[in-house]
Structures are given as structure tokens and as C-alpha cells.
Amino acid sequence: MILGIESSCDESALALFEPGRGLVGEWISSQVSLHAEYGGVVPDLASREHLENFGPLLEQARREVGLDGVREIAVTAGPGLAACLAMGLSVAKALSVAWGAPVFGVNHLRAHAHSPFVSEYEDCPENFDTRLVEELLPHLSLVVSGGNTLLARIEADRSLALLGGTIDDAAGEALDKGAKLLALGYPGGPKLEKLARGGNAKAYRFPRALMDKPNLDFSFSGLKTSLRYAIEKMEPAAVEAVVGDLCCSYQEAVVDALIRKTARALGEGGYRSMGLSGGVSNNLVLRERFAALSRKRGVKSLLARRCHTGDNAGMIAFSHVFEKRGREPIDFDVRPNLGIGERV
Numbered sequence: 001m002i003l004g005i006e007s008s009c010d011e012s013a014l015a016l017f018e019p020g021r022g023l024v025g026e027w028i029s030s031q032v033s034l035h036a037e038y039g040g041v042v043p044d045l046a047s048r049e050h051l052e053n054f055g056p057l058l059e060q061a062r063r064e065v066g067l068d069g070v071r072e073i074a075v076t077a078g079p080g081l082a083a084c085l086a087m088g089l090s091v092a093k094a095l096s097v098a099w100g101a102p103v104f105g106v107n108h109l110r111a112h113a114h115s116p117f118v119s120e121y122e123d124c125p126e127n128f129d130t131r132l133v134e135e136l137l138p139h140l141s142l143v144v145s146g147g148n149t150l151l152a153r154i155e156a157d158r159s160l161a162l163l164g165g166t167i168d169d170a171a172g173e174a175l176d177k178g179a180k181l182l183a184l185g186y187p188g189g190p191k192l193e194k195l196a197r198g199g200n201a202k203a204y205r206f207p208r209a210l211m212d213k214p215n216l217d218f219s220f221s222g223l224k225t226s227l228r229y230a231i232e233k234m235e236p237a238a239v240e241a242v243v244g245d246l247c248c249s250y251q252e253a254v255v256d257a258l259i260r261k262t263a264r265a266l267g268e269g270g271y272r273s274m275g276l277s278g279g280v281s282n283n284l285v286l287r288e289r290f291a292a293l294s295r296k297r298g299v300k301s302l303l304a305r306r307c308h309t310g311d312n313a314g315m316i317a318f319s320h321v322f323e324k325r326g327r328e329p330i331d332f333d334v335r336p337n338l339g340i341g342e343r344v
Contacts, residue, residue: 001069003095004317005054007088008080008108009147010035010046012053014061015313016070019321022122025065026307026314029053036186040176043081050087058091070101074320077105078338079147085334102329104320105344108311110160111319113141113152113340115309116275116302118318132158136273136300142262143340144286145278146172146189149218149258151265152340158323162341163265164216171254172280174220178227178250182243192247193283199248204230206253208260216265223253251285259289266297277304279311 001024004015010031016024031049035041061067075092078085089103096103120136121128139154149172150165169177172189179188184195206226209219227250231239239246266274276290281304294301308315320327323343332344 004313005075006313011311013313017317047083078335109340115315144280168221196247199244201252203245204249273300275302
């Protein structure tokens, strides 16, 4: 089996993947409540928690599934918070010495792009390689998280190329900052989404940046500024009265920008499938609009499982399998600024 280890930010996670079968166990320890009082992730606290969490997680994995069958270890090398990445890599190297299992570094962003394929693999492992080439690739990937928003193309040989990304704030960052401006608390994105369900998406016209540009890049910093200006023009009581409409209109601006750029990318290449992943892909409105676009264009839609939208070790182990051809274990260190186009 392959042991996956994830520690790029504030989630300590392990997963066991059995080739020819799929994921046989996943364990995760979240730090959301710890960082809530600070309104965001505190790197020093996060790395300390990883140190506390991995021991119990390994023991839980040992009890529930067993670790005797682990032959390879896949660990997140980047991008992420340096101190947090270092904790995961330290665990991987220690286990490598104890078990004699080689360690492979995995690009966290590429793992997000690969995560929608997990279900396809587990549905029919023996025919996965053939189905990839004949039915699913080339593939258009939309990765939307708190720190990254990008479009990428995965070719028939499984190589990956970046098509476009955010030039400033990521979509998830924009949602979190919008929630902070509205004093909704942390984590902001889910709270904003909840309030948006009862709102009017057309109540406020927030900007969609770069829509008139021919590229596939995103920009969300101006959206946040527009919301701030709208709030500053109101009395606090007035903001509270229309907070649902503000949230819904703001969320619509983010989703609309994502879907319109994705639609443009689809028109520029002969894709057989399109995938949605990353923490923000848990947003129900985005998932519905993405699926609707795939139906309209006649392209197969692959949505990452909800349990694999955030940071998780299942996608790390699977990404190692997805990219394993020709890979050899190499000596590496954490790479906090690793780009999606780079393999470890």
C-alpha cells in the first residue's frame, strides 16, 4: 500500500491507498476551531498542532487498517506553509527509515487537479488507464481554493500545463475576506454561502474582472474593494437587513467569473472531461453551475468528492499513483512556492 501524508496548512491528514483497489482508509485532524479566534491560520500554531496530531493519527490508522503493508510513502512537498510542510516531511522520512519504504514528494496543487479522478479509478481500477486515454483525456481542471485559483490542462500522457490563474486574490480568499468585511466570522466562505441561500443574486452588481481580456486569468481583489465601498455607504443596521442579498450577489460574482473563464477554456481545446476541485469546490452553487456547463457543452463532468475538496491525504496518495510512471524517489526538501506546473 501507499501511505499519503498531508500537512501543507492546517490539516494533519493520512491516507492508505491500495493499487488495484483504491483508498482503504483516510484520517484527518482539523485545526479550524484553534485558528478561529485569530480569524485565519497562524503558522506557528499550525506546525505545533501537526507535531501533536500525527502520532495519534498513525496509531488510529494502525488499529483500523494496519500499516504492515506500506511499501511507499507519498508526502506533500509544496506549495504551503514551510513549517507545516516540514512536519509532514519529517514524519515521512522517519517512517521511511523505520519501514525501509521510499519517500516520494507530491505537488499539492497537482493533487487537487487529480482528485476528481479518484472515483473514476475506484469504479474500475483494472481499466482505469485505458479509460483515461479513450474517454477522459485531455482534461480541463478548475482548481479553486483559499490560496489558489487556476485552470490547467491534463494531456493524454498525464502531463499538466497551467492555462491561467489569479493575478491577485484567489476565489476562496475573496470569499473569506468578503465574509470578514461583513463580520461573519471564520471560516468565512461557508458562512457567507449559508447566508447567500436566502438572498437575491441580482440585488447588487459587483464587478467581474478580466472578462473582456482574451486570457484565462482571474482577479478578485477589486471585488472585495467593491463590497467594502458598498458597506461603507450603509448604516450598520442597514447592512444587517440586506446581508443575505450582499452575500448572494457577492458569491454570484465569484462563481460567474469562474464559470465564464472555464467556458472560454473549453472553447479553446478539445476536452473530453472537465474537473472541479479545491476547497471552494464544496460550494453548492459553484458545483451546480459547473455541472450545468458540462451538460451544455457535452463534456463529462468530474467533481472531487466533498471529502477531497479540502486539504486531504487521499488525493496526495492518489496523485502519486497518477503520476508514478517513470518516477524514482529523490532527495528533496519542502518547496513552499511550488507551482502547479512543476513535478517533485
